Amino acid sequence: MLRHPAHVLAQGFGSGLSPIVPGTTGTLFAWLSFVVLSTRWPSLFTPMNWGIIIVVGYFIGVWACEVTGKNLGVADHGSMVWDEIIAFWMVLLLVTPAPLMTQFWAFIAFRFFDMVKPPPIGYFDRKFKGGFGVMFDDIVAAFFALLVFALWRIW
Template sequence: METNPHPILKPGSSFMLAHPAHFLAQGFGSGLSPIMPGTAGTLFAWLSFAVLNLRWPTLFTPVVWSAIIVIGYFIGVWACAVTGKNLGVADHGSMVWDEIIAFWLVLVFITPAPLITQFWAFIAFRFFDMVKPPPIGYFDQRFKGGFGVMFDDIVAAFFALLAFALYRTW
């Protein structure tokens, strides 16, 4: 897949709406936040998870969420590859579908949980996603394209869940 030779540094709504892959990769617009788009995408994930679970609790079960996450991961590989190519930046900051899928994964494993627990899960996930301690940073550097964009956030979600599991055992 050939990359745009002229990178788009600040994509706007017209870019996002130009292709379904852009709309998805940019988190339905949450990735267009001028400050901390990854955090905005993660907040969108949290809000959408809460709203869908409250509105349709019998539909949005852990099994259904798991299917959404798996399917969303593979669609996200495609959407992030297309969007990165069109932006001219493989892992552009406005692409937040990776944060959305990864944080939904965290929420599936920790809920039902009080709001404060969900808040600490948010903090833990953002820490691992932003700081990228080993091996997250290794995967971020090693794997490129849509797969690379999506995979390092899944590893960050795993580390956030591992931190919660270790905390609960003490």
């Protein structure tokens, strides 16, 4: 992980190196870091700044996942979790402020769509490769999780 700065980012500052469910571990890291940063420095980690961090982080993530995938010899290596981190930060940004239980269900919804990859998520996962492909399918999974929450709030 420490051989290249892209690896540190793509592998979620080490959270993707978990031997068991690295994607879930990366998403848990996203949740913890979002809550800690937003609580500890609320004037710095405002919704506007989170939006900027997510957009910039997405584009940097395309590069980091491209480099890391090439260096590891696997385009979408399981240890690369920056895609989960950025996507779940987006979910949390649009769901919070919310009680812990609501955040938990957002976590479950996101992980479901990211792991199961129902259409069209699975299509995008197969169609797009490289850093863009790694990042894009998780953004689509985040949109599906947010759609579930939007429908849930309507009812």
